Amino acid sequence: MxxxxxxxxxxxxxxxxxxxxxxxxxxxxxxxxxxxxxxxxxxxxxxxxxxxxxxxxxxxxxxxxxxxxxxxxxxxxxxxxxxxxxxxxxxxxxxxxxxxxxxxxxxxxxxxxxxxxxxxxxxLEDEVRKGIEVNYGKDEGLTSLWNATMEQFKCCGYKNYTDFDGSPFNEEHGVYPPTCCNASITTGVCNKNGASRSMIDGCFDKLLQLxxxxxxxxxxxxxxxxxxxxxxxxxxxxxxxxxxxxx
The missing domain is CATH 1.10.8 (Helicase, Ruva Protein; domain 3)
Incomplete structure (x- = not known):
């Protein structure tokens, strides 16, 4: 027992x-x-x-x-x-x-x-970066999805801020998404100077880390x-x- x-x-x-x-x-x-x-x-x-x-x-x-x-x-x-x-x-x-x-x-x-x-x-790198260059700022669905992803992972683009060069958003506003700049380095809009100084990691690297x-x-x-x-x-x-x- x-x-x-x-x-x-x-x-x-x-x-x-x-x-x-x-x-x-x-x-x-x-x-x-x-x-x-x-x-x-x-x-x-x-x-x-x-x-x-x-x-x-x-x-x-x-x-x-x-x-x-x-x-x-x-x-x-x-x-x-x-x-x-x-x-x-x-x-x-x-x-x-x-x-x-x-x-x-x-x-x-x-x-x-x-x-x-x-x-x-x-x-997928070339295809994804091409999609950003052609559609970010023009395709509302893709733009919203990228914004949500970058905000969630605290990242910028697929590899870095240069993915947005020549995109409809960049061409129209002359700036980059806010997540591509470090708030402690850049105040106001995220311009090329602020993005290059911040060098926020791309979402590719963040996802691999996850x-x-x-x-x-x-x-x-x-x-x-x-x-x-x-x-x-x-x-x-x-x-x-x-x-x-x-x-």
Whole structure:
């Protein structure tokens, strides 16, 4: 009885951690989805964009899906231990085993995702910069999308302020978007002098940094959860056998 009670407590603690970690991954997935939509929207609208680019959008959905599943199995494991249900424990073990294998594969993909993303986004540079030169200030939808992206990421153009040279906005007003100038350096409108002195990073570099930071964090969290899941599977099977012996 003492051993069984200890195992139930261990099972409850393990699955409580898995439940909370699943909620954390779900939160990261939602955050990545919200913060990546604007820039990816621009890239997906570029003529000649590589077909693989659309797959970047799915990363956030994968994280959200994994988070939801972890929350469910964490709840299932806790209930199976408390209620001493062999059916629930066996179901829990099976689901966790499948999720464990998926997470290991996903962690490996995330670790190499940065290089893949950089290659895909690098192929788009000429097309995106041409789109800015031709349509920024003329196409209301593209202009609004770029403004929202630059404001959100605190960046300027695809590579830097020179992307806006010759654009309808630059030709008409003789200035650059406000985000291309550092407020501590330039006051008033953002002219060429202020933009060149500020040298705000382009959105390409900012997006790569976002991908890099989140890939490392998510991969580390996933591997940590995988270790907990191995322990939880072992405990669940021991508890499963003990319940069977009691019956």
């Amino acid at each position: 003492c051993c069984s009670g200890f195992l139930k407590m261990i099972m409850f603690v393990f699955n409580g951690v898995i439940f909370l970690a699943g909620a954390a991954i779900l939160g990261v997935g939602v955050w990545v989805k919200v913060n990546s939509d604007s820039f990816l929207g621009i890239l997906n609208g570029v003529d000649g964009a590589p077909s693989g680019l659309s797959e970047l959008v799915y990363v956030s959905y994968v994280l959200i899906g994994v988070g939801v599943v972890l929350v469910i199995i964490g709840f299932l494991g806790c209930c199976g231990a408390v209620k001493e249900s062999r059916c629930m424990l066996l179901t829990f073990f099976s689901i966790v085993l499948v999720i464990f294998l998926i997470e290991v594969a996903g962690a490996v993909v995330l670790l190499v995702f940065q290089d893949v993303a950089q290659e895909l986004l690098g192929e 991908i890099e930071d989140n890939a490392v964090v998510v991969a580390a969290v996933a591997l940590g959860i995988a270790a907990l899941e191995i322990a939880a599977m072992v405990v669940s099977m021991v508890l499963y056998n003990n319940i069977g012996n009691k019956a």
